[in-house]
Amino acid sequence: MIDFRSDTVTKPTEAMRKASYEAEVGDDVYGEDPTVNKLEDKAADTLGKEAALFVTSGTQGNQIAVLTHCQPGNEIILEENAHIFLYEGAAISAFAGVQPRTIAGEKGAMNPGDIKAAIRAEDVHFPETGLICLENTHNKAGGAVLSLEYMKEIYSIAQSSQVPVHLDGARLFNAAAASGVPVSEFAAYTDTVQICLSKGLGAPVGSIIAGSREFIEQARKWRKRLGGGLRQAGIVAAPGLVALEEMTERLVEDHEHAKLLAERLANIEGMTIENEVETNIVLVNIKGTNANVETFLDSMKSAGILAGSFGPYTIRFVTHYGVTKKDIETATEKIQKLVQS
Incomplete structure (x- = not known):
């Protein structure tokens, strides 16, 4: 996961x-x-x-x-x-x-x-x-x-x-x-x-x-x-x-990963970024995909990705020590496929 x-x-x-x-x-x-x-x-x-x-x-x-x-x-x-x-x-x-x-x-x-x-x-x-x-x-x-x-x-x-x-x-x-x-x-x-x-x-x-x-x-x-x-x-x-x-100095890496994640998610049709990504949290609005948050989270989980519900149309992604750049690339590729399916 x-x-x-x-x-x-x-x-x-x-x-x-x-x-x-x-x-x-x-x-x-x-x-x-x-x-x-x-x-x-x-x-x-x-x-x-x-x-x-x-x-x-x-x-x-x-x-x-x-x-x-x-x-x-x-x-x-x-x-x-x-x-x-x-x-x-x-x-x-x-x-x-x-x-x-x-x-x-x-x-x-x-x-x-x-x-x-x-x-x-x-x-x-x-x-x-x-x-x-x-x-x-x-x-x-x-x-x-x-x-x-x-x-x-x-x-x-x-x-x-x-x-x-x-x-x-x-x-x-x-x-x-x-x-x-x-x-x-x-x-x-x-x-x-x-x-x-x-x-x-x-x-x-x-x-x-x-x-x-x-x-x-x-x-x-x-x-x-x-x-x-x-x-x-x-x-x-x-x-x-x-x-x-x-561990304090390495937080900059989490922020860079969050910005990369936001950039890649924003390029997926139907998804918009709700917040200015300053640190390690990305809020993604999926209303444009016509998907329900809970259903979409379940689909993500089946694809090996976990995130959190943060509102009727909002999913929260948080980057951290356990998430690599490769993880972000893999996750966003899978999410792209889920939206297109």
């Missing part, structure tokens, strides 16, 4: 498997796992933050951030198609007791004026605005990059109202690879940031939350409350270190 469903399907590299096997371990709940400690220090330094916390997933990292920043009854501002809003099981409400204030964005970016207007005034009828959440790159917007200038503007608005900013940076290293801006510069315009060590970086499990030392100490307690306190976690943290040390 040529698997374009997501960059979450990447397999760990040989170096990651070796690192996991050889990892020095201890009880991380006691703060005694040297590999976890090394990973957290490396991540904090890379992101330009005082401290970092290893968590099991991006969703857990985002939820811990919301729980630590907010009080029950707060409201958080986020883009209407944000991952935290659409794909995390309403956890911000179920766990943190906060309500979302969604704002329609363009390519994943909320209008700064709309954000400013959405921050609540002091009034007994209103919830307090507890947090502004950004997502970079923006998944639902097709891997769109929020520019450094945009993030700086939003952070300035937030600071003027004393509202913290959390960045869902699950694919922040993709934003860095596409823009040439280090992740630390993006993170500078946030109070906290979450990054995934899996996805494009290829680690089998785990994410990082980074922020101030005081924030991370509070977040550590929330991680424990959510059942995220692990014991000899160095076995899963070691591949994360390899991800940060060896």
